[in-house]
Amino acid sequence: MTFTSRAESEPTPIQALVRVLGDARDVGRLGLRTLHYLMRGKREKGAIAAQMLAVGNRSLFFMCVTMGFIGAIIAYQSGLQARKLVPDFSMIGATFLKLLVRDLAVSVGALPLATRVGAGIAAELGSMVVTDQVDAMRMSAADPVDYLVVPRFVACLIMGPALLAIGGLVAFGSGTLVANLAFDVSPHTFTNLTFVHLGDLALAALKAVTYGAAIALVSAQRGLATFGGSEGVGWATTEAVVGSCFAIIVLNLILSVIGFFLFPA
Amino acid sequence: MSGFVLALPARIGAVLIAIAEQVGGVSLLTGRIVARLRPRLLDRDELFRNLYRMGVRSVPIVSATAAFTGGIMVIQAAPFVDQFQAKAFVGWAATFTTFRELGPLLIGLIFNGRVGANNTAELATMTVTSQVDALRALAIDPIGYLVVPRVIAMVITMLSLCVIGNTIALGGAILTADVLLDVSPRLFWDSAAERLDTWDFGVGIVKSGLFGLIIALSSCHYGLATKGGAPGVGRAVNASVVGSAAGIFIADYFSTFLLG
Numbered sequence: 152m153t154f155t156s157r158a159e160s161e162p163t164p165i166q167a168l169v170r171v172l173g174d175a176r177d178v179g180r181l182g183l184r185t186l187h188y189l190m191r192g193k194r195e196k197g198a199i200a201a202q203m204l205a206v207g208n209r210s211l212f213f214m215c216v217t218m219g220f221i222g223a224i225i226a227y228q229s230g231l232q233a234r235k236l237v238p239d240f241s242m243i244g245a246t247f248l249k250l251l252v253r254d255l256a257v258s259v260g261a262l263p264l265a266t267r268v269g270a271g272i273a274a275e276l277g278s279m280v281v282t283d284q285v286d287a288m289r290m291s292a293a294d295p296v297d298y299l300v301v302p303r304f305v306a307c308l309i310m311g312p313a314l315l316a317i318g319g320l321v322a323f324g325s326g327t328l329v330a331n332l333a334f335d336v337s338p339h340t341f342t343n344l345t346f347v348h349l350g351d352l353a354l355a356a357l358k359a360v361t362y363g364a365a366i367a368l369v370s371a372q373r374g375l376a377t378f379g380g381s382e383g384v385g386w387a388t389t390e391a392v393v394g395s396c397f398a399i400i401v402l403n404l405i406l407s408v409i410g411f412f413l414f415p416a
Numbered sequence: 417m418s419g420f421v422l423a424l425p426a427r428i429g430a431v432l433i434a435i436a437e438q439v440g441g442v443s444l445l446t447g448r449i450v451a452r453l454r455p456r457l458l459d460r461d462e463l464f465r466n467l468y469r470m471g472v473r474s475v476p477i478v479s480a481t482a483a484f485t486g487g488i489m490v491i492q493a494a495p496f497v498d499q500f501q502a503k504a505f506v507g508w509a510a511t512f513t514t515f516r517e518l519g520p521l522l523i524g525l526i527f528n529g530r531v532g533a534n535n536t537a538e539l540a541t542m543t544v545t546s547q548v549d550a551l552r553a554l555a556i557d558p559i560g561y562l563v564v565p566r567v568i569a570m571v572i573t574m575l576s577l578c579v580i581g582n583t584i585a586l587g588g589a590i591l592t593a594d595v596l597l598d599v600s601p602r603l604f605w606d607s608a609a610e611r612l613d614t615w616d617f618g619v620g621i622v623k624s625g626l627f628g629l630i631i632a633l634s635s636c637h638y639g640l641a642t643k644g645g646a647p648g649v650g651r652a653v654n655a656s657v658v659g660s661a662a663g664i665f666i667a668d669y670f671s672t673f674l675l676g
Contacts, residue, residue: 168478177634209602212431217662220669227672228517230505233609246496259518262525266661270533275651338666346495381646382545385537388653392586393530400484407491411596 174372174394181296181372184363185304190296191205198302206303208311210267214318216262220258222322225255226329230336240334244341253351253410254318254358258403261362264314265395269370272303273391276374285375286359295375304367311363312356318356350414358406362399369394419628438659445559449633459565466569470531474577481520481526482581488512488534494597494625506599507607512590515582515612515620523581524627527574528660532635536656539639540649548640557578558640567632570611574628578621602651619675626671630663 226247233243279285285295292381330336373391377383463641489510497506542548586608593599638656642648652662 154659164476199615213662217665220665224517224665224669224672228513231676232512249495250492253495254488258488259521262522263661263665266525266529268660270654270657274654278647278650279483309429360512368450381649382537382541384646385533385541385653388650388657389529389533389537392533392657393477393526396526397481400481400488402489404484407488408596411491 152153178372184296192297202306203300206306216316218318218322219325222325223329226326230334245346257355257358260315260318261399265366269391269395271357272370273374275388277377278389280377282330293304307363307367312359315359354410365398366395433661445637457529462565473575478577482585483588485584487592490589490592507604508611511608514585532631533657535635536639536653540642540652543642563636570632571628574624578624631660634660
């Protein structure tokens with residue numbers, strides 16, 4: 152079983168930190184090259200649309216299911232929490248919507264999105280690398296970043312926020328249902344937008360776009376850095392999912408701190 | 417015309433049949449594992465190797481995730497603190513949500529990506545290179561030798577990672593509350609200690625064990641059911657990660673209701 156050799160090489164904490172920073176640098180470089188080709192690269196007709204179909208439409212069912220459950224969970228937990236603090240549930244909808252819009256719909260929803268889309272991108276690019284298709288492109292003077300990464304990047308940038316927005320609506324629907332069934336809060340009372348401000352929406356949109364870009368770039372970088380045959384594709388997929396999820400959590404903290412100062416409640 | 421009318425039901429049916437197929441496969445695997453759950457049959461070396469590989473090696477990423485989660489939960493509570501002048505509630509609000517819900521969920525998703533995907537890739541590679549058949553030819557039961565230690569290791573690992581993660585998330589939350597919201601660690605701690613039950617912590621632990629079981633069963637099932645040579649490995653990993661993530665969210669929902 153030679154498979155595990157890569158997992159069992161033991162890095163010291165400093166080596167691990169250096170590796171994380173190196174990965175971040177590589178992702179940043181890939182991002183710059185992607186932006187460069189986005190501005191002046193050649194555009195293959197239909198490539199972006201094909202990627203939007205793969206990233207967006209094919210993930211819609213999965214996102215709706217997970218976001219439906221997420222909304223129900225958040226509503227139930229906030230109900231439990233509210234029951235301990237205040238006797239009535241009149242404000243549960245307002246706080247639920249505030250939390251959902253400002254952070255949870257986008258940030259929690261981005262994790263299943265990263266799992267689904269990131270794994271797909273890394274597996275696809277990784278298979279192309281280990282079967283030498285990417286080298287063949289370079290031989291034909293076609294830059295893989297231009298042909299492979301740019302369409303996926305654009306697709307994630309557009310479809311990521313769209314999926315998260317649809318997911319947020321589904322989460323709101325299931326949250327309303329649970330609040331009605333479990334705590335007897337009427338949908339009318341639950342739909343309370345008093346706490347939701349324009350700044351919350353702006354913050355959510357900023358987060359959604361950033362996460363979309365991060366998922367595409369981290370997964371593409373991992374996919375293009377694949378080596379070692381079909382096992383390597385498995386590794387690249389693993390690292391893409393973990394890397395994108397971790398990037399989302401770190402970006403969430405950074406953007407939340409920025410939002411805390413820019414758009415105070 | 418009839419093709420057009422039947423296209424949607426046919427696709428829905430295909431999706432449902434595919435889901436039923438996977439759920440059935442996981443159930444069969446569960447039955448086979450339960451039949452082999454006897455201490456005498458357990459391969460201890462394999463168990464400890466997996467515990468180290470899956471558990472010890474996941475501590476850094478889980479710690480980092482947990483620290484950020486704690487911080488994020490405090491920032492999310494901030495608008496309400498300003499609005500209701502409720503500094504005394506920050507500690508409780510942040511720890512309640514982190515312990516019960518977000519801690520296990522985020523750690524589960526990261527664990528799914530790191531360990532679950534890895535496990536599927538490993539088993540799938542062994543399957544497509546006929547190493548699993550070779551084990552059978554040597555009269556070694558692949559489920560007992562490969563799967564049972566992994567399942568046990570993943571459940572134990574998730575339980576312990578959740579305890580470690582919750583502790584670190586608490587640290588991250590206290591730090592963020594002190595720096596950003598000017599809530600002193602003392603106030604934070606008192607607020608959490610006064611209103612949290614042991615059960616709030618317990619719910620999270622039970623959930624994370626459940627997530628560990630789901631990730632283990634689904635990643636082993638997809639790994640052993642791999643078909644189609646080397647490209648099949650990539651597909652199996654992809655399907656396993658997505659399947660476990662869906663399983664985690666569904667299990668989270670039901671356990672939230674059942675554990676109250």
